[in-house]
Structures are given as C-alpha cells and as structure tokens.
Amino acid sequence: MSTGPVASVSGLRSRIGETVTLRGWLYNRRDSGKIRFLVFRDGSGYVQCVVVKKEVPEEVWTESDRLTQESSFEVTGVVREAPRQEGGVEVGVTGLTVLSVCHDWPITPKEHGVDFLMSQRHLWLRSAKQVAILRVRSEVESAIHDFYHSRGYTRVDSPILTPNACEGTSNLFETQYTEEEKAYLSQSGQLYLEPAAAALGKVYCFGPTFRAEKSKTRRHLREFWMVEPEVAFLEIDGLKALAEEFVKELTARVLDRRKEDLKRLERDTTTLEATVAKPFPRIDYREAIEILATKGFPVKFGDDLGGDEETALTEGFDTPVMVTRYPAAIKSFYMQPDPEDPEVVLGLDMLAPEGYGEIIGGSQRIHDHDLLLSRIRQHELPVEAFQWYLDVRKYGSFPHSGFGMGLERFTAWMCGVPHLRECIPYPRMLYRIYP
C-alpha cells in the first residue's frame, strides 16, 4: 500500500478534477476491448474506475486484468464528472496496485438459496443490498440517540443478566450465574428503567434482548435490539405523542440521509413520506374489534390480535396506526387500568403500514403500590423477586409511562424487507447461530 492520504468514495463529489487514491474491493468489472470499467467499492459507496489501455503504463493495464470480484486493490486516478454514474462521478485511472486477488468468491450473481446465503452471512454482508440495509439500520440507531439526547434523556443501560423474568418465565435463555444461582437473559429493560426514572426523570435504554422462542417465522429473531424510553410523570396521552414524534423523526432522518440506500433497495417511499407528514390514526381496541368484524374477522372482546388482524387494521392507512386500551386480561401485569373503563388498560401498540406489524408496544404503568401488588399476585409472579420493583411505588410514587421499539422491525419497514433476518448483521434464529 502507498503511504499518502486515502480518499473515500462518499467524498468524491467535492473533489472533481483532483487526483485521489482509493482502497477497497472490486464489485464488478466490464471489459470492452481496450477499455476496462471497474466498479470499485470501499464501504462508503461505489464508483466506476475507467482504465484506458493506451493512457496507462503497461503494468497498470496488466495489473488491472488480475482483478476478480472482491479482490482488494488500491487505485489512483482523476475524479471527473459523470452525470450518468451513481454519485455523479467516475475515476480516470492512472495507477493501480492489486493487494489480494480473490479466488472462487462463493456468492455469484445466480440465485442462491437463503440457507446458503445465511451460512455465508459473513461474506453476504458485502453485497449491495445487505450493505444498504445495514446503513439504514445504523442511521436509525444514530437517530434514536440524537432524539433522546437532544430532549434531555439520560441513557441508562439495563442489565442483560437478570435474576427473574420481566413477563413470565417462558422463552428464557438460562445460564449458571454462580454454582448456586441461575440467571436469565433479559427480555426487556423496562423494569430496571422505572427506578432510574425516579433518579433521572427521563431515561432510555438501548440494547439486545432475547427470546428463546421455538418459532421460525420471518418476524422472529432470538436476539434483537430494542430501544425503551421511560418518563416520570408522563401519562398515556403524552406517551402517544412521544411515540408518534419519535417514529416521525426517525423516518424523516432515514428519508433525508439514506436516500441512495433506499433507492438501491428499490424502496417505494410512499408510506415513509406519509408517516412524516400526516398524524397517525388512533383506534381504541373496542373500535378495532368492530372494524375487524366488518372485515370478516370474528374477534370478540378479550381476544388478542394476530398478524392478520394487525394487517387488516392498517389497511387503507399509509402511516402507522396506534391501537390503545386493550383488555387488561391479555396485557402485562404492570399496565395502568383506564379509570373510566377498568376492564381495559392504558396500553399502546403501534402497527406499521404495509403489513410490517407491531413496531412499538408500551403503556402507562401502575403507580399505586397495592394495586400493583395485587396484580403481581393475580399473575402468580413471585412477590419476593419483585420487591425492588414494588419499591418504586413505595417511596415517592409517581405516574410514569414508556414503550419499547424493536430495531429490526422498524428497519425492515424502512427498507421494505419482509424478513427480519436481513435487518441484523448476524441473525440468531432457531437452528441458526453460525457464523
């Protein structure tokens, strides 16, 4: 490798006329007699590098002929305008050094089965579509942090190793913590955020969560990332406003900064633009079951809504839909009952349009100590293990609310990708833990 400064593809637009050096990999190549077109990639973007036989030294021409897909190389040349090329520029090559020739790259342009691609995930990551999805995911993560930090939230990392389950004990990964004691991998940081909200007012966590589920559907991962805000003195109406503002800001950010990636994914951005511009419909569960009845779903009060029902509810809308006031019986023990309709709780689910399903679930939390205690008993949870959680209501209790948003589900919707396994770098699914 040379020792001088190295440029990145993403910065070439502002360097027209300059000679630059780039380092990366060959994405594609087309030979046309005495001209060779190399599509170069360095992770920041793609640029066509043009080698003209009669304009370069003999050794540059022969060196460039050694390049196969995914070979690494260093290329030097002049940046010039090329309106028909991606990014509006191309590079007229003057020098080229091959760093490592790639033989037998396993991911050929032919259609591969998903099982094959998943077993080659460490290499599949390099393909243009996967790169685009991961860049959208990273942008969403960045937007999440900016959203909360600019609003005065403190990030509070919830523990992963926990002594008891947040919501029931099924689907938990278990590990031996010490010789005497077991620990379980967290399914949600919420319970740990509530005491922190009493310390810091507005808090959020962002980290991996785990479900040892046996399902193999496209909507299930065994390890996925979740962002969870929790806000002291916030009640259900404020929570709805927060959730809507949050989704709007994240979506606007992706539209603004990941345009090229959405284009590469051939994403029709109609619903994303509507999401930024229009208020989200809000439907009470009781209304929802009436709507579903007119659509031929025989749902009655007390039934949970499945994927098909969720999709039917969002039909006709081009933004997410917020469904609130679910029956207490089908929701978590900590949700605050509606004072005007105690059969339902002040919970909130946000359903993405286009069949992408639930992206947010949240609620106002019970802040009355005795009511929470009775709910813990009703749900046959061990009171002893929840003592610290009850303490939040014992010492200076306060109304509070929060929600959780699954990063992969949100990213899947942004990208228009139906399967969550492509929305996380190294998916963990049933029978899939390699690489």
Add this chain to the structure above:
Amino acid sequence: MSTGPVASVSGLRSRIGETVTLRGWLYNRRDSGKIRFLVFRDGSGYVQCVVVKKEVPEEVWTESDRLTQESSFEVTGVVREAPRQEGGVEVGVTGLTVLSVCHDWPITPKEHGVDFLMSQRHLWLRSAKQVAILRVRSEVESAIHDFYHSRGYTRVDSPILTPNACEGTSNLFETQYTEEEKAYLSQSGQLYLEPAAAALGKVYCFGPTFRAEKSKTRRHLREFWMVEPEVAFLEIDGLKALAEEFVKELTARVLDRRKEDLKRLERDTTTLEATVAKPFPRIDYREAIEILATKGFPVKFGDDLGGDEETALTEGFDTPVMVTRYPAAIKSFYMQPDPEDPEVVLGLDMLAPEGYGEIIGGSQRIHDHDLLLSRIRQHELPVEAFQWYLDVRKYGSFPHSGFGMGLERFTAWMCGVPHLRECIPYPRMLYRIYP
C-alpha cells in the same frame, strides 16, 4: 397533577421572572420558623424552592409540611435569580401539591455499608453522586456515537449469543441454545466486526460483553459495555492516532457538558484537561520493562504487566500512556507480528493516569491467511469454528486494525471513582445479581 406545561430544573436559568410548574421529589428540607427551604430534584437538576408562610395560602403551608425526603410533589412558583444557589436560581413557591408521601426512606445521611447500598441499588440511584456518575456515563455514550457517526463509520451490532469463544473458552457464560446446541455470551464483538469492515470499510459496535470471572476486585464486572471500532486498511500507526483522538474527544465532551456533575463528584480535573491538551506518551514494551526495572519491578521480556506495573508506568504522566509492541506469546492469536521484530506484535494498550488501569486494548490484525491459520493451530483453537473468520483473509484480504474500550473503566476515570460497580446502573458481580 395539573394539566398545564411542566418545566424542568435544567431550563430554569432562562426563565427568570416567569411562573413555572415543576414535578419531582424532595431531596432535602430545612425549616426556619416561618420560612421553609425545599431542595427539589427532577432528574435534570436541583433547585431550592422557598415557602414563606405569610405569602402562601394556609393549605400550601400545611401541604409543604407533609413533605419528607423522596416524597413526590408538584410545585408552582416564580423563578428568581439567586447567585449563591446551585444553577443561580431559586423558586418562590406560590402553590404546592403532594403526590405521594415517602415513609421510611432507607438511605439516610449516615454512612451505609456498600453491601447495603448495593442491595438497595434501585433506590441508591437517586442519590446525588450516583446521578452525577450516570449522567457522565450517558454523556460518554453519546460522545462515542457522535465520534464515529461524524467520521462515516457504520454501527454494526455484533451478536451476543455466539457458538464459540473469541479468545479461549474460560470465563464464559454458557446457555442451551437448542436441545442439541450450546451458545456462549460474547466477550468481544471484534471477530464479527472484521467481515463487516470488508463490507462497510469503517465500522464499530457498542454493546454488553460478559466474563464469568471469579474475581471480586474493584476492576471486575461480569457484565460490562464495550465500544469497538474496526477499520479496513488501517495499520498500527493509524490505530494509535485513532485511539488518541477518540479519548481526547470523549474527555473534552465530558469536561464541556458535565461540568456540574464533575463538581458534585469533587473531581480534580487536572488529568482530564491535560488529556485534551497534550500528546500521549508512547512506550514500547521493551522500553517499558526497562523503565519498570529502574522502579524496582523485576519484569523480564515475556511477562504480562499487572495493575501495579501499569500504575508505575503511568506515574509522572498526567495523560494516558500508550504501550505497544508486546511479546506475541502473551497476546491474542490474531495480532499482527511486527515485521521488524517478529517476537512482538503490533498491539496497543492504553493506560489511564492516576492508577485507573487499562482503558483500551487493540491491535493490527493478521491479514495473511496462512499465518493466521498457523496461529489458530498454535493456540489449539478449533479451526473448523474459525473458518468464517479465516474467510476474511481468503477473499480479498486487507490490512485492518481495531480496539476495544471498556465504558465503565473510562467512566470511572472521568468521575474519579475507584470502583467500577458505581459506573454501571445495575452492576453484575460475583454474588451480586439483585436487583
């Protein structure tokens, strides 16, 4: 609670003369005859609220008398300048509603044992010192993301559940992944970042890592957070520059934005200011053992440096010190040998001043396939399990480097707190997993 807008303490400085409503908790109270001084906290800061008996309705005076430490309440009043108060303002109370009286708050001003405080961690979080530490931690996290995103890195979340260990198999938490298969909790995301660097050029991960260590020292947590950048085509000199720039930027951010918190922690910021201003000394391991010999440590080539040696090496410096070129035999299998001195590797440890120990460890990685393969065999690691990692060197190999920084160790140094357990919201240590 009222339904109007609620202010936060952190915003009061710009609202002098206005009437505001605040919601939060009583931190402290002093009664002086017909005047009552309430130190109010809402997580964003502290402000003194003054209740003057003859200036408020009778019920406000009696209501305010019910307030005990950590009682939650809503207070309305006029913001006025008070140069001798924290934040430069106080509130002249006009209205007050108690939301929940707190009885028997367990954390009294008397000195509590650490075991007691740790078992009350969910409540201890509310104390002023703990709040300050968590705000510094959150600021560092925010600065980490800004550092990488502003430089074009893509965040790539490494998996937590892994089929094999990154560096040996000791100290691993194990879980049953499926009936047939076990999984282990990740100790580092590095191995997974390297293939991603081939896809995206500059990447980083930030997440929890796990060590099932039996140690009980102040420097050990069983669950801690780590940030790891990995950069394609970066070599050891570039890595040193990156690590130094990173630590400088994070430190400058803490000094700039968490001044009040550092003051509350009574942190002498001399080394932090020097860290921002001065270049970091760089010492080769061979030099380091000579220096240690003059200080009476009988270290010879091939010995690892312990905590006492690290502290001795940083003596006399007020910035972090970078130690490089360690013997290959005591470092990880993937570290690139120094071409000019093959007994040592191009590894890098950064030691914080004041005895805070290693905050960064990193290296240039071996990019030659056959050399890496022979190292995997030398270390008696299962080649089969590392096939995907070897593939990074098989298909378009490239020099690359990266490091890992432990968030809690860095936060401990920033705050001047000797024990890591206070630098994470819910510490996980040997015999400590509750709450």
